Amino acid sequence: MITAGLATSASFAALSFSPIPTVRDLGATLAIGVGVSLVAGVVLTRFLPTASADEVAAPPVPAPRRQTSRRVRLTVGAGVALVALAGWLLLPQLPLRADLQGFADGLPVINDAKHVEDVLGTGGEFTIALSGGGVATPEAMRWMTAAQEAIVAQEGDKLRPIVSPPSMMAFLGGEPTAEQVDAALRLLPPYLTGSVINADRSLAVLTFGTRLSDAEQLRELRDDVLAALPPPPPGMHVDLTGLPMLAVSAYEDVSSDRYLANILGIAAAGTVLAVGLRRRTDALIAVSSAGLATGLGLLVLWGTGAGLSPVTVALGSLTAAVGCEFAVLLAEAQRRANRDLAKAVLVAAAASATGYAVLVVSKLTVVVQFGLLLSLSVLLAFASAGFVVWLTRTSSSVLPLNREPSEIELVGVR
Known part of the structure; x- marks a missing residue:
């Protein structure tokens, strides 16, 4: 045992x-x-009385079947x-x-969460991260503008733009210069710019809202987004992050x-x-x-x-x-x-x-x-x-x- x-x-x-x-x-x-x-169980058996061999009656051996x-x-x-x-x-x-x-089916809180998702139209953040040297450059800004427009055009029913460098600095126009981008980042409060570009300007994110649906549907959405994105500027690369992408990654590992x-x-x-x-x-x-x-x-x-x-x-x-x-x-x-x-x-x-x-x-x-x-x-x-x-x-x-x-x-x- x-x-x-x-x-x-x-x-x-x-x-x-x-x-x-x-x-x-x-x-x-x-x-x-x-x-x-x-x-x-082992400890308890030490304190339980045990029958001696003479006290144990051997049951009869059944007749061979x-x-x-x-x-x-x-x-x-x-x-x-x-x-x-x-x-x-x-x-x-x-x-x-x-x-x-x-995992939360059956709990009252799930109904509250669904109500919030219905009101806001989203339940999780889908993030496109552009990393590399100098994301606050005109080339990077043009790429992020093109990427956001492509996503909205092809996946607008599933992804809603929340915040991104192009939307935050839309007042610069469609073709901002390097000086204008730098001035805008110095003009805007750090708590705003920090949500889209990190301090050393090596990472920029475009955040979209999406519904937390089945992981298979989210995987299809990931593949569609990757296909819709234009090639990143030289020396930079793109990653998809956020809770939905973590769910997709875990789903693929389990499956x-x-x-x-x-x-x-x-x-x-x-x-x-x-x-x-x-x-x-x-x-x-x-x-x-x-x-x-x-x-x-x-x-x-x-x-x-x-x-x-x-x-x-x-x-x-x-x-x-x-x-x-x-x-x-x-x-x-x-x-x-x-x-x-x-x-x-x-x-x-x-x-x-x-x-x-x-x-x-x-x-x-x-x-x-x-x-x-x-x-x-x-x-x-x-x-x-x-x-x-x-x-x-x-x-x-x-x-x-x-x-x-x-x-x-x-x-x-x-």
Whole structure:
């Protein structure tokens, strides 16, 4: 159990590699929480009374049941594996919910924010930054004027000009000289000029207002803006910044690393189990069941059209975290023909799924979806663990429970 707990913590810790700060914090918090619970459980067991070997009545070994032929198990296993593989292959096609307001859905404050956005017509700042030597020159001013006119002409329904050097110094006319630009910057208050040109005149910004829509739409807007902008003056370059562009960057990072985000948690759990367990085959069973459950879960999401969020895009890591211990304990129960242990694993899975399902009472939609997905992951992990254990069952693997206590091997202890 200690090894399984460490594997769970490692899977949650794999979320710390997410490019989304919220997901990184969630992974670290869950990993620490599992670790603290594990330590608390170990400490508490030291103070609980334990029954002696003479007091423990060994349950009768059940009569041998007819084993399913290996050919049948391999056939069924191959079929289920192909279905799970289809889910893995569909991972890049699953829709990724990337609207910036999705994390706050369900809170009253989101309605206030939408009202403000409707009144102002914008919800975030889209900034075009021109950097290089001497942005307060006639050449740079002409470029910024042309860039602003091009953006307004082609993307005026999505971007609204807020402030820029050409608009702030419009009184200079269309062709200002270097002396006029320098005089205007000295004439205007620094708190105004500082919003468009920095102190050493190496950076100038054109700020537009835009709605904080879906990240995919913002990505299309970014590409359209880059295509519309004229080439910058020699020695200068252009960058697009602002909250919308940060959202696009995070979206692209999450979307491009889907397989890595899912495999990393499974690999972390498998590594911990392989190091900590006496039987390396149990680690392989756990990894196989996690991969199987993840593939089936992805297929369910594709079939229902539910899609993924930045939190649940790492379904593999979450599945390995909530279900790696199921495979280890079910494999041990099968070896010892211990139905009580198998029932205990079932109860633990039901309790875990119920605990995650309680998150549906949250006012945050993303938390509700996270809880439901974790509950589904627990159920799929338990079912997959049982299935993989059934596939790997051998007639010689059953150990009698009434042998001497000194012969009994502890789960997870080398």
